[in-house]
Amino acid sequence: MGKWTRRAFISAGVVAGGGLIVGVAIRPGNRAAKLSKYVAGDGETLLHTWVKLDSDNVVTAIIPHAEMGQGVGTALAQMLADELDADWDLVKFEEAPALGEFANYPMAQAMLLAGADIPDFVLPTVEGALIRTAHALDLQITGGSLSVRTTGAYGMRIAGAAVKEMLKIAAAEAWQVPVNQVIAENSQLIHKASGRVEPYCAFAESAGQMTPPVSPTLKSVDEFKIMGRHVERHDLPSKVDGTAIFALDVRLPDMLYATVMRAPTFGGGIDSVDELRTRAINGVVDVIQLPSAEVSSVLGGFTYAESVAVVAKGYWSAKQGMDALNIQWRSTENDGVSSDAIFKQFDRDISAGVDRESDIAQGDLVASMENAAQVINADYRVPFLAHTCMEPLNATAMVKDGHCEVWVGCQSPLSFRQSIADALGFDIENVTLHNCFMGGGFGRKSRPDYAIQAAQLAVSLGRPVQLIWTREEDVRQDFYRPAIQSRFRAAIDDSGDLIAWENTYVDKHEPDEAALIPYSVDVQDIGHVRSPTHIPFGAWRSVAHSHHGFFTESFIDEVAVAAGQDPFDYRVARLQHLPRQLAVLTKAAKEAQWHLPLAPGRGRGISLQSSFGSIVAEVVEVTVKDGNLSVDRVVAVIDAGYAVSPDGMKAQIESGIIYGLSAALFGEISIKDGAVVESNFHDYQSVRMSDAPAIETHIINSGADWGGAGEPGTPPIASALTNAIFNATGNRIRQLPIKNVDLQAARESTAAMG
């Protein structure tokens, strides 16, 4: 279209309510010309980073987040469209390409402002270069349940409101009428007195010449038309007919296929590779050793270990070639490490309390424990967990004339692009990244190791190549939810009142406040010791909340039982200072008919955890019969401030619950000889249809700040479940997964003791 004459610039402003917003207005100029190739088609005016308006009057929300299943595009588009007063049928969305111009400024700002809830893997940037340069090159990430509450709240809505104001001004000028007489409605501008009606697109170009308003007016909740409404997700039709393109579905001319393997023992490397039998396999093209890669970027500094790749004309030949390789791995200092040894180490380090640091320390713990009518002790443990996204890790790459193109599903396109450039020694301009639909992410796809391998292969092959990890490699070369041990001591007085809470756990991870409890207790000492292992750590759906939600909400249950009180009532009595939490918990109990008695062998458990700005309570109902557990029903209540996409939010809560339930029931990565034992879905199991409970989700629109939805459903489920099992059987489960517990034997021993 060739009308780019001005430059891209950043507009910033403060909106009512005190939130700082930063938007990127794309204007004609050399940088924008580069962008126009990716975003603006013929006849389109790119008004703003997040809004595109074309000559058919279609508004496209350009979404700076990757779609990994949560329907983020639809929710963000709703926020934009509502403020813009667009006709929902004329709204589309597309994901922003991985170019610096689309870096996620609103998210960066929200992190800087709020301080809390920053996912571990972006921390270095927030601390560092970002503040100095305000150029968040690597912040195009999806994680920390941040999409709606930052990009949506601070970016999309503002962008929509700003664009609407610009269009109104443009129309007022063209019509020579006062701007306050111009009404924007359903993607049309209307001047009632003169009867003029024109579509938005008629003013796209003149609006494009304007400076965006610094402080556009946002709607109040009662003015919302599209937010809070049930709309169908845009991406679903392609996900029921097989046409959605995941990274694994990319097909390039002349493309080869490859699979890889790294040393099973973390920290290990390759000693020797005997390729003889592999080379004899029909279809095998090459065996290539890929060097270790050092990357610095948003993730901080990382080294990804070297690997062996088998390249073939098809995946099947590559896989057979890999099975036929005879690889000798270098021995490492971790060769003797087992899960047992790791937990012994945790136990020792907690007991020794070496370098213990407190998250919170208030009141006189020693005196409280001495004066207690009863002291309750318990140790809890969770194992390492893999992510097992449904789509095994894969990436497709092509290098031509010094330029590398990569097709991948990832949670952080810009940092992937930087890491690939680092690993190849390319300038970042010479790396193009196409982010595809992700078959799950859950935190794993924030690590670029698999994309780097594909790019390295493309360099050495000089041909396009699709790298597909085996499921076995996917399970054994993950970045794991850490195994954690957590030790508790609580004191109660004669009346059962909780007077002191002490907790020491190993390994602190984001978010900071995950181990804190909402209950009012004057004396608290919650802290952690360092007890590092050689197992690679990674963000796993809800990060540290995934284990602390199990620990603290199980132990408060134990305390309630020791005090001889109902676990729900006991919590309620200690939540009077937190009305939102109280409301969520109370609604969950009410919807689940908490006080209605259950038949013998059945039980109910409750749990409450706030994470990523949202408060979630869950009540689980179980039946335990002849040692067999059935999870019958889950009632969940979420207060995320306001549900933009109520059905989308419910789906995410369901998803978070099942993900956490899989972990609670079956999830266990065990370590033997320094390596992971499990390998595929037969020994690292997931919840299946017959295990899946009926789930009812209720939403409270409290009007508080926007919270996330992708992760907060996960933390409460494990403790709600084990509390229910206790209620049914008298058996307190303090170590996950539940599959290792003999519920029959446990019940008998409990009965014998009682």
Next chain:
Amino acid sequence: MTVITVNGTEQKLQVDPSTPLLWVLREQLALTGTKFGCGMAECGACTVHVNGTAMRSCVTPLSAVSGQKITTIEGLAPSNNELHPLQQAWIEEQVPQCGYCQSGQLMTAAALLATNPSPSDADINIAMAGNICRCGMYSRIRRAIKSAAGVQQFDPAVAELAREINNG
């Protein structure tokens, strides 16, 4: 050479006949709707129909389906401008999250409804046991199967009835 019929089209394939059908579909025929999840018949992502029966294509060698009729997700809909009742129900119930497992879920569910037009919860549990959804959309899948079962069960009869009534 192996000959198979895929979504109604005959395909002559020069591929090592021990290659699993999954990779033949995805790589030789570029039918990428059928997914890879585990490679060992544990997850169901690769489910297709062989003569109407749901099979895990990741463990089905090409030689085993020589001369057979294969249907993949791309061939599930009755025509280009119509959806299968299950696909329709999948959209109505907003089933997919990431969507990666859904081709397999749909193919398994379609094979179920073809032989059991009104499955009970227990029937659904058994039929769908081999299909994992890591996004955990089981309640929605169950609901969608039931609502599509309603459609399938009643549609032909109702249509017949309507025609009779209309024709007087």
